[in-house]
Amino acid sequence: MNNELLARYEAIVGPDVIEQLRQMAARLKDAQVLHVNSTRYGGGVAEILRSMVPLMEALGLSVRWEVISGDEPFFQVTKSFHNALQGFPIEFTEKAIRTYEENNRKEFEKLEKFLKEADFVFIHDPQPAFLIKFMPERKNKWIWRCHIDLSRPYRPVWRYLRNIVADYDASIFSMPDFTQPLPHPQYIIPPSIDPLTEKNIELPPEEIKSVYDRFGLDPAKPLVLQVSRFDRFKDPVGVIRAALLAMKFLPFQLVYAGGGAADDPEGEIVYQEVLAAAKDQPDIHILYLPPDAHRTINALQRAAQVVLQKSLKEGFGLTVTEALWKYKPVIGGDTGGIRLQVVNHHTGFLVHTPEGAALRIRYLLFYQDKRYEMGQKAHQFVKENFLITRHVRDYLSLMLAFISGNGERIELEAL
Amino acid sequence: MPEEIFFHVKDCALVSISTGIKAYILTELLDHIREVEVGCLYYHFWARQLRPSFDHPEFHNDFAAWVHRELHDWILAERLNLIAPHEFHNLEELREELINTLEERFDESGDLPWRKAEKPFYFVRSQIVVIDTGKRLAHPRELREIIPQMSQGSIFYHFIDARRRTPDRVDDFRAWLSAFSPAYDDLAMRLANIDPYFLTLTEIRDQLAAVFEDYFEENHE
Numbered sequence: 001m002n003n004e005l006l007a008r009y010e011a012i013v014g015p016d017v018i019e020q021l022r023q024m025a026a027r028l029k030d031a032q033v034l035h036v037n038s039t040r041y042g043g044g045v046a047e048i049l050r051s052m053v054p055l056m057e058a059l060g061l062s063v064r065w066e067v068i069s070g071d072e073p074f075f076q077v078t079k080s081f082h083n084a085l086q087g088f089p090i091e092f093t094e095k096a097i098r099t100y101e102e103n104n105r106k107e108f109e110k111l112e113k114f115l116k117e118a119d120f121v122f123i124h125d126p127q128p129a130f131l132i133k134f135m136p137e138r139k140n141k142w143i144w145r146c147h148i149d150l151s152r153p154y155r156p157v158w159r160y161l162r163n164i165v166a167d168y169d170a171s172i173f174s175m176p177d178f179t180q181p182l183p184h185p186q187y188i189i190p191p192s193i194d195p196l197t198e199k200n201i202e203l204p205p206e207e208i209k210s211v212y213d214r215f216g217l218d219p220a221k222p223l224v225l226q227v228s229r230f231d232r233f234k235d236p237v238g239v240i241r242a243a244l245l246a247m248k249f250l251p252f253q254l255v256y257a258g259g260g261a262a263d264d265p266e267g268e269i270v271y272q273e274v275l276a277a278a279k280d281q282p283d284i285h286i287l288y289l290p291p292d293a294h295r296t297i298n299a300l301q302r303a304a305q306v307v308l309q310k311s312l313k314e315g316f317g318l319t320v321t322e323a324l325w326k327y328k329p330v331i332g333g334d335t336g337g338i339r340l341q342v343v344n345h346h347t348g349f350l351v352h353t354p355e356g357a358a359l360r361i362r363y364l365l366f367y368q369d370k371r372y373e374m375g376q377k378a379h380q381f382v383k384e385n386f387l388i389t390r391h392v393r394d395y396l397s398l399m400l401a402f403i404s405g406n407g408e409r410i411e412l413e414a415l
Numbered sequence: 416m417p418e419e420i421f422f423h424v425k426d427c428a429l430v431s432i433s434t435g436i437k438a439y440i441l442t443e444l445l446d447h448i449r450e451v452e453v454g455c456l457y458y459h460f461w462a463r464q465l466r467p468s469f470d471h472p473e474f475h476n477d478f479a480a481w482v483h484r485e486l487h488d489w490i491l492a493e494r495l496n497l498i499a500p501h502e503f504h505n506l507e508e509l510r511e512e513l514i515n516t517l518e519e520r521f522d523e524s525g526d527l528p529w530r531k532a533e534k535p536f537y538f539v540r541s542q543i544v545v546i547d548t549g550k551r552l553a554h555p556r557e558l559r560e561i562i563p564q565m566s567q568g569s570i571f572y573h574f575i576d577a578r579r580r581t582p583d584r585v586d587d588f589r590a591w592l593s594a595f596s597p598a599y600d601d602l603a604m605r606l607a608n609i610d611p612y613f614l615t616l617t618e619i620r621d622q623l624a625a626v627f628e629d630y631f632e633e634n635h636e
Contacts (some may be wrong), residue, residue: 015564016564016565016566016567016569017566019564020426020546020566020568020569022426023426023546023548024428024546026546027546037458058499068418173433174538176431176433176437176537177537179433179435180435181435182435185432186432186433186435187430187431187432187433188430188431188432188433188539189430189431225482355528369524383618384567384617386614393428394428394430396428397428397429397430397542397544398430399541400544401430401544406542407542408452408454408457408540408541408542408543409542409543409545410542410545411545411547412546412547412549413543413547414547414549415549
C-alpha cells in the first residue's frame with residue numbers, strides 16, 4: 001500500500017474514511033481492475049482516472065489504465081456519437097459505424113491480454129464500448145461507465161449503441177436522470193473532485209491575491225466569478241446581464257474565465273459575443289485561459305466571494321463542486337447535476353433567469369455572515385459526498401457486490 | 416466472555432441502482448409503489464443519509480420531499496413525512512401505509528392525482544455492503560473512545576439501519592446496553608433522545624460522542 005498517498009488523503013477526509021476504504025479494498029486485494037478510455041490527458045474522464053487509479057493502487061488493488069488510440073475519422077465519429085447521445089441529431093451512416101467498429105477491433109488486438117486477465121473491466125464512454133463484442137465468451141465482469149447525460153439521446157445512435165452496451169454486466173451513470181432502460185443493473189455513482197490536484201489544492205494567500213495584479217482586478221471590490229467554456233449552454237451573456245443588473249445596487253467585479261475546446265468550432269463565435277456584451281464595462285473581465293490553467297482557476301475560485309454557474313444545460317457540473325469545496329456559495333442554473341449540489345439557502349441558490357441570478361448576487365454580497373455560513377456548509381457537503389475517496393468507495397462497493405452475489409444486502413465477515 | 420456479549424463494530428457502504436422507473440404524477444407514483452421491489456422503499460426511506468444528496472432536512476423520506484418540491488401539496492407532503500419506517504415490522508407494511516396515505520389524499524383532492532410534476536420521481540434501489548471490521552467491544556465505556564473514530568457507514572449501520580434489524584427497533588447501541596440493564600438505562604435514555612431524522616451522519620456521530628463523553632465523565636468510568 002502507498003501509505004504516503006493515503007496519509008495525504010487522510011489529512012483531508014479523516015482516518016475513518018481511509019480505514020473504511022482499507023477494509024473494503026482488503027477484500028479485493030486479489031482482484032485485477034482494468035480501466036479503458038480514449039484519452040490520457042484533458043477532459044473530465046482522464047482527470048478522474050488520474051486520481052482514481054493511484055488511489056486504488058495505494059489501497060492495494062492491482063489496477064491498470066489503458067487508453068485506446070484512433071485516427072481522426074474515428075474521433076470525429078465518436079465526437080458525433082457524443083453529441084448525438086446528448087440529444088443533437090447527426091448524420092449517422094454505415095461508414096461511421098464501420099470506422100467505429102474497425103478501430104475497436106484494432107484496439108482489441110492490442111488490449112486482448114489485459115481485457116482477458118482483468119476481473120473487472122471498466123469501459124468509459126462510447127469510444128471503447130464496442131470492445132466487448134470481441135469477447136463473447138468472457139468470464140470476467142464488464143462495466144460500462146457512461147459520463148454523458150443520456151436522458152434525451154438522438155434515437156438512431158442510441159439504438160445502435162444500446163445493442164452494444166446491453167452486453168455489459170452493469171453500467172454506471174452519474175445521476176438517475178441520465179439513465180436509459182438497459183437489461184442490467186444501472187449503478188448511480190456521481191463523479192468527484194480530487195482535493196490533492198492543482199485545481200483544488202490549498203494555495204498560499206499571496207498566490208490567491210496575485211490574481212488581482214495579473215488580471216487587472218480591483219482588490220477593493222468583491223469578486224464574482226464564473227468558470228466555464230465559451231459555450232451557449234453556460235449562458236455567458238446571461239451571466240454578464242445578471243452582473244450588470246446587480247451592479248446597479250452595489251459595486252463588484254465579474255470575472256468570466258473560460259477557454260475553448262479544440263473540438264468546438266462554436267467556441268470562438270460565442271467568445272466574440274461575450275466580448276461584445278462586456279464592451280465598455282470596466283468591472284466585467286473576460287479571461288481566455290489555456291486548458292492547463294488549473295492553478296490559476298484555483299486561485300480565482302479562492303479569491304472570489306461568490307461563484308456563478310448559470311448553465312442552461314449541464315452534465316454534473318464539477319466546476320460547482322470545485323467552488324463549493326473552496327467555501328464558496330454557488331448561484332447555479334436549475335439543471336442537471338447542479339440541482340444535486342446547490343440547495344437553496346444551504347449551499348447556494350438555484351436560478352432560472354439573469355434577474356434571479358442578479359438578486360442572489362446582491363443577497364450574497366450583502367449578507368456576509370450568511371455567505372460565510374453557506375460556504376462552510378458547502379465545503380462540508382463536498383467533503384462528505386463528492387471527493388475522490390467517496391468515488392473510489394462506490395467502485396469498491398460495486399465490485400464487492402459483484403463478487404458476493406449481488407443481493408440487496410451483502411454481509412462480509414471479519415478478515 | 417461469549418461472542419454474543421461483545422459489540423461487533425461493523426461498517427457499511429451503499430450503492431444506488433436505478434430501476435429505470437419514474438413517475439410524473441401521483442397515480443403513476445402509486446402504481447409503481449404497489450409494484451417496485453421493497454429495496455426501493457428501503458432506499459427512499461432509510462438510505463437517504465448514506466448517499467450524496469442534500470435535501471430539505473425537514474423531509475425524512477424522498478416521497479414527502481418530492482410531493483412538497485414538485486407537486487406543492489403541503490398536506491400530502493406533511494402526512495408522508497410522518498411515516499416513520501422503523502414503526503413497521505417490515506417493508507411490506509411500510510408499503511401498505513404509503514399506499515393508504517396516498518389513497519386517502521386522492522379521495523380529498525380531485526385534481527391532485529393528475530397534477531404533473533416538472534421533474535419526475537426516480538425509483539432507485541440500493542445494495543448495502545456490510546463489513547465486519549473485526550473490532551469487538553467488551554464494555555460500554557469503550558464506546559466513548561470508538562464513536563468519534565467511526566465512519567459514516569458505521570454510524571448509519573448501528574444507529575439507523577439497526578432500527579430495521581433489532582427486535583425492539585432501536586439502535587444497536589441501546590440494544591447492546593440493554594444486556595447490561597439496569598446499569599446503563601440512563602445512558603440508553605439519553606441515546607433515545609437523539610433524533611436521527613433531523614441530522615446528518617456527521618452530526619449524529621458528534622451527538623453520540625457527546626452523550627458517551629458526558630455520561631462516562633459524570634459517572635467517573
